[in-house]
Amino acid sequence: MRARFTVDEIAAAGLRIVDTDGLSALSMRSLAQALGTGAMTAYNYVSDKEGLEELVVAAVFAEMRLPAPTEDWVHDAHAVASEMWRCMRAHPAAVPLVLTRRTVSPTGFAAAEALIAALERGSLPPGDLVAAFHAVLGFVVGAGQSELAGQFTRARDSAEAASHIGLVAGERYPRIEALSKVAMRIPVEKDFDRGLRMLLDGVAGRTAQPRRSRTKALQNASTPKPTNRATERAGK
Numbered sequence: 001m002r003a004r005f006t007v008d009e010i011a012a013a014g015l016r017i018v019d020t021d022g023l024s025a026l027s028m029r030s031l032a033q034a035l036g037t038g039a040m041t042a043y044n045y046v047s048d049k050e051g052l053e054e055l056v057v058a059a060v061f062a063e064m065r066l067p068a069p070t071e072d073w074v075h076d077a078h079a080v081a082s083e084m085w086r087c088m089r090a091h092p093a094a095v096p097l098v099l100t101r102r103t104v105s106p107t108g109f110a111a112a113e114a115l116i117a118a119l120e121r122g123s124l125p126p127g128d129l130v131a132a133f134h135a136v137l138g139f140v141v142g143a144g145q146s147e148l149a150g151q152f153t154r155a156r157d158s159a160e161a162a163s164h165i166g167l168v169a170g171e172r173y174p175r176i177e178a179l180s181k182v183a184m185r186i187p188v189e190k191d192f193d194r195g196l197r198m199l200l201d202g203v204a205g206r207t208a209q210p211r212r213s214r215t216k217a218l219q220n221a222s223t224p225k226p227t228n229r230a231t232e233r234a235g236k
Contacts, residue, residue, distance in 0.1 A: 004037070004041075005035060005045060007045065007055065008059075008062070009035075010031070010035075010042075010045045010046060010052075010055055011055035011056060011058050011059035011062070012059055013031060013034045013035055014026060014031055014034075014052050014053075014055055014056040014059065015056050015059040015060065015091065015094065016034065017030050017031065017034055018056055018091065018093045018094045018097075019091055019093060019094070022093050023093050023094070023096060023097065026049070026052065026053070026056065027049060028042050028043065028046075028048070028049060028052065031046075031052060053097050053101055054101050056094055056097055056101075057094070057097050057098055057101040060087055060088070060090075060091050060094050060097075060098060061084075061087060061110070061111055063087050063090065064083050064084065064087050064110070064111055065083060066080065066083065066110065066111065066114050067079040067080065067083070069117070069118070073118050073119065073120075073121035073122050074118075074122070074200050074201075074203075074204055076114075076117075076118035076121075077115060077118040077119055077136060077200055077203075078196055078197065078200055080111060080114045080115045080118060081115060081136050081137075081139070081140050081196055082192075082193070082196065083111070084111050084115075084140050085140050085143060085144060085192060088140070088141075088144040089144065089147070095144055095145060098141070098144070099141060099145060112133075112137070115133060115136060115137070116129070116133055119132050119133055119136070119203070122203065122204060122207040123207050124203070124206065124207055128203075128206055132203045132206075135199060135203070136196075136199060136200070136203075139195065139196060139199055140196075143192050143195070147188060
């Protein structure tokens with residue numbers, strides 16, 4: 001007998017519930033209603049709510065469009081991390097599940113694998129590779145969490161949230177107040193991009209291979225250097 005639903009359909013239905021009604025609305029009963037079937041039937045596809053939550057996380061990461069690798073590993077790491085962040089931002093209500101369930105989703109592993117593959121091409125020592133992976137992943141998750149939680153969920157945009165933080169800080173915390181005024185003028189996408197590039201620049205500084213591409217380095221090495229005739233004469 002052919003199953004009425006696929007795992008992907010179950011996952012997509014769970015994600016729609018979270019997107020529409022919030023995380024608290026996700027249950028085996030609400031899943032069954034969304035699928036137009038009985039609650040007991042839903043258990044034929046997923047064993048419990050914990051399993052359903054894992055499917056929701058898988059559905060979030062299933063939307064990732066992983067970029068094809070290029071010759072520039074820093075570019076590739078940036079592209080993968082940015083795509084992970086984009087998927088998280090597309091489903092703000094599911095972010096708490098991404099934070100707690102991402103390590104058990106094989107779908108999420110595809111993104112992690114692509115990020116590690118990019119960083120690995122930077123010729124980092126094993127310990128630095130682990131630290132770089134954790135740093136980039138932590139930056140992505142932290143950016144999503146800070147933007148989509150707390151004050152940011154109540155504000156209409158990041159500028160409004162920064163303004164509120166500045167007002168709360170006031171004269172007692174002048175540096176926070178001053179920085180919030182700068183943050184108000186920077187779109188959240190640009191802020192994320194700049195921070196990620198700064199982080200990857202730091203990672204690149206620890207690699208055995210300089211930031212310049214190997215092709216450019218070889219071109220520079222083969223280009224004749226201008227001759228300083230005065231120095232040349234002095235050496236004669």
